Amino acid sequence: MWKERLMELIGEENVIVKDSAIDRLSKDFYWYSPILFEELKDKVADCAVVPKTIDELTKIIRFAVKNRVPLTPRGAGTGNYGQGIPLNGGIILDLTKLNQIVQINEKDVRVQAGVKLGLLEKTLRKEGKELRIYPSTFMKSTVGGFLCGGSGGIGSIRWGNLWDGNVLEVTILTVEEKPQLLTIKDEEVLDYIHNYGTTGILVEAVLPIESRTEWSQYIMSFDTFHEAVMFSDELSRDEAITKRLVSVCEWPIPSHFQQLKKYLVEDKSIVMLEITEDAEGRMKELSEKYGGEQSFYIPASKYHKGLKVSDFTWNHATLWAHKHGENMTYLQARFDTEKVLEQMRRIREVFGYEVQFHFEYIKIEGNVTPTSLPVVIYKSKERLYEIIEFFEEVGVTVNNPHTYLLGFGGYNLRMEKITSLKEKNDPYDLLNRGKIPKEVNVKLAK
Template structure:
């Protein structure tokens, strides 16, 4: 159907309060943080939807999807737009379904929270902490990111060193709508959740999520300093494995990455490696002694009483490290990689010998399927796409797994069971209108 015609039909059916068609709103709400990648920046900057639908209820979602089916119009789901791979950018125009208006915390129970997809993770965690609980895992975009956006477009983050990734029992249930003539409301549990976690909204529209909570812990944020980066990484592994120290962040950084963290830089030793941590305050002494055994020392401390009252160390880890690097020099970009637990130091040495400071390392220790693994979002200085993929090929040649952040295709950059997602999409989205081109 011609764009002008379906827009008029949509306005009439859904009402002007739910539909945005002005150029500024359409441009803004058609984009995410795709520009972290210079490859995606070139290819996606002109892409946008034709109209934005901002549902306030699940019924609004169902009505919008039924209308899209009838009009044969693509639908791309959006949370807060904090994703980095163009997950929320429509490749074929159509409707951007902005779910941020579904922002009600439905229930906080003993060990779980049930929330609509548009609830911000920071709000959910604050509410849970007031009741003696807290989120298990969350991304570094915690303040802005939504729970539905994280489940549909993320993977892990702060807390993953203790609780694993989204696939490791960190999603308990989801409400999903199909895109059919009469959209179905599915309540998804157990193994079926793998068809919807990190799916970019290609297999269904998630409107509500139930996630597990952990007991509230009083977190101290410490930065441990080391003269040598390898010593910092070895300490990171030892701390991640130390069962007597509850933790949810262990992130070794090589210099000059810490120099990019302007709000934190004055508190850090120049030209030294840093390990950014969140650990239970009662375990600080144990962690400090462990650092000393690797030649390190506690250089900066934010006590538990200041938690969330000032900028935190997690604001410089995971992909926020990339953001601070880009602020220092827009030529920096990043990779997503998984190193071999039994020879990661050997792999680091090989990459540094080949590329020097063209590749700067920071690691995040993560439990994956119950196994502690060194994952990295190395910062890479971008010159050309050919050079970038030469570096990627070298990583792979020495056994480092790459989840490519410079593609919008789930098969190349994503996680989870892609074959199952394809099968699920055929059932839930028979006209292939949900975020087309991503799967």
């Protein structure tokens, strides 16, 4: 049995085989999707290892190649699409002990893959710096997990997504008889991010950083979601206001935000903001224009101390709805900047509050864009795909979060290049096996 041989190689104490631990390490937040829950709930690895050095990781890779054992790299497991769930057993590579902040420079930081983004942001701010972007799960999520499974988050309204110059360099370990350390820079980096770790094991990265900014946090309330969206749209395009977060949730989504209930007004939609202190006056002028009122405020002096507005944005909004609502799931969508109100109107006419709107404003190639994470009351797989088809019919692009297949979950991934790199860097298809579709250009079966 290969597990016994692995224990002989690296020590019995270094191979995790306890059922409860293996089950935990084999799962991520796939249960956001009732479809993925049914497909992946029984998938588990045979064992897990937690390498502390590149040399230890290399030894494990050599063993896996020799014995043809599947490998699934893992960070903190905060992904939503089953990216880190092993489909074919094998070994979970828990990379959280590769957690060194290697070097902080004037304009960038070099870190190992297992560094938690929350710790990194805290460390940088002590040095007068900060990250450009990070997910709402940043207190738990790791650099490697975010780069391989994420896309954007807090800061994307200013800096865009990962592929908008927000990853400068990655170091990849190939899965071969003689694993190679590859340094990837410039345009080639795009083939190694948001690829579910299928083309090599990301062990180190260089990220751009900026000077520390003092961010104030606000929740502004509006009588209608349309007014909240119009305010957010104008604020997002106002370059006089420096911002890190513009997040809009229509009621009843905020009704699930337990820690904010005493601050929020029944039936009012909200906009959650992180802006500079000096932008408060201009922000409130715009808010009054659309009938908005301040419901909550955290001064810049308490930024990242205790309760954070970002705890209720991006897919954290979905998490709160899932925990405190009934049969809640979500979609990932991109509305047309010129037709967003009309698209919303048509969706509401057909589906009512079965679809509840949630927007995150970001920049794509420098253009302000209302991306969306609408909360959906789940009735059946067939009904969910009816909703997806109607979104597409009215011109809303949907990135389907209910599949573990890379490429079908969204984003304009370079699937042909990724497939080619997979064959080169992982010739025995051991790394996160099953996540790349066999036919790159086929339509996902419903």
